[in-house]
Amino acid sequence: MFILTMLINPEAEMMSGDPWPLWLVFIQLLVSVVEQVLAYAPPDWLLAFCALWISHGVSFVVNYMLAGERDRLSVGQLMAAPYGRIVVLHLAVIFGGMAVMAMGQPLGMLLVLVFLKIGVDVGLHLREHRKLLA
Numbered sequence: 001m002f003i004l005t006m007l008i009n010p011e012a013e014m015m016s017g018d019p020w021p022l023w024l025v026f027i028q029l030l031v032s033v034v035e036q037v038l039a040y041a042p043p044d045w046l047l048a049f050c051a052l053w054i055s056h057g058v059s060f061v062v063n064y065m066l067a068g069e070r071d072r073l074s075v076g077q078l079m080a081a082p083y084g085r086i087v088v089l090h091l092a093v094i095f096g097g098m099a100v101m102a103m104g105q106p107l108g109m110l111l112v113l114v115f116l117k118i119g120v121d122v123g124l125h126l127r128e129h130r131k132l133l134a
Helices: 002-006 023-039 045-068 075-080 083-103 106-133
Strands: none
Touching: 083 106
């Protein structure tokens, strides 16, 4: 939703229609954001989303299930594990978005951000799993 309102459509509404009852409003918000993202996303993005889903699925099966990470990790370690990547992601989105808006040339900057994000993710992923195997 942040990217939609910052870069694509500043007038985007979080939810349309009447709110759903109780905690279901969070599901309604998720559905609304997914609908808006799909409305603006090129069809080719579905290929990228599928590749990301497959990549994380393979990593889950290979590292967590088959390599036995589930037996060596505590709940605290599992909760803390994604924060390094989350910080990098948010910094890339915020500063990359500002740069794209300032430069008016999104393609080059987005390519740099994509490769930077992939490089950091791969490095953190490999370091994390090397540490767990030791």
